[in-house]
Amino acid sequence: SQQGEEDPQALSIQEGENATMNCSYKTSINNLQWYRQNSGRGLVHLILIRSNEREKHSGRLRVTLDTSKKSSSLLITASRAADTASYFCATDGEGSSNTGKLIFGQGTTLQVKP
Amino acid sequence: DAMVIQNPRYQVTQFGKPVTLSCSQTLNHNVMYWYQQKSSQAPKLLFHYYDKDFNNEADTPDNFQSRRPNTSFCFLDIRSPGLGDAAMYLCATSRDWFSYEQYFGPGTRLTVT
Numbered sequence: 078s079q080q081g082e083e084d085p086q087a088l089s090i091q092e093g094e095n096a097t098m099n100c101s102y103k104t105s106i107n108n109l110q111w112y113r114q115n116s117g118r119g120l121v122h123l124i125l126i127r128s129n130e131r132e133k134h135s136g137r138l139r140v141t142l143d144t145s146k147k148s149s150s151l152l153i154t155a156s157r158a159a160d161t162a163s164y165f166c167a168t169d170g171e172g173s174s175n176t177g178k179l180i181f182g183q184g185t186t187l188q189v190k191p
Numbered sequence: 192d193a194m195v196i197q198n199p200r201y202q203v204t205q206f207g208k209p210v211t212l213s214c215s216q217t218l219n220h221n222v223m224y225w226y227q228q229k230s231s232q233a234p235k236l237l238f239h240y241y242d243k244d245f246n247n248e249a250d251t252p253d254n255f256q257s258r259r260p261n262t263s264f265c266f267l268d269i270r271s272p273g274l275g276d277a278a279m280y281l282c283a284t285s286r287d288w289f290s291y292e293q294y295f296g297p298g299t300r301l302t303v304t
Contacts, residue, residue: 112295120295
């Protein structure tokens, strides 16, 4: 069963604006990861947040995790045209029987206009 | 630079003609994965290796097979490709099985004619 659902499916903003993407999941997790995928390319790992963490930063990226609501958000501040890509959240499945495999959400397609 | 390499980047095959996609890594990671990604969809795990231990996803068609002859290389064999198998195939690695980030190759775009 699909673990992650992302919202919105598509987002279009102007350069310099902030972009927020949300991810919801269904079962308990050990960690949640965010990946970026440029068109026609492989995925690039952005950030990993563990279930006992609430917020994590990496450069212009801020990720929050609310395990009570089973949701996460990715904020990209001061967006650039080079941030145009699809962004996927991925969770590691059910906590008690974690096998380590990742289940990806459907992704948010972000377009940043110059 | 340590990396995950996939060859070829683009592969065209005929309906029913076997095809092999390859992946190599210089990261010396224990785990290697194969994903299938269709247009505008999430990557879907086909199978993975932990070292030489092979793990098949329950819904991976029998048409798909994999080999890992050593730590560095992993192959995806599609025995009789159908039109529905046209997709991007992504190879990924991780240092270990649990709670580790995955490193992806650039993918192989498979077209079936």
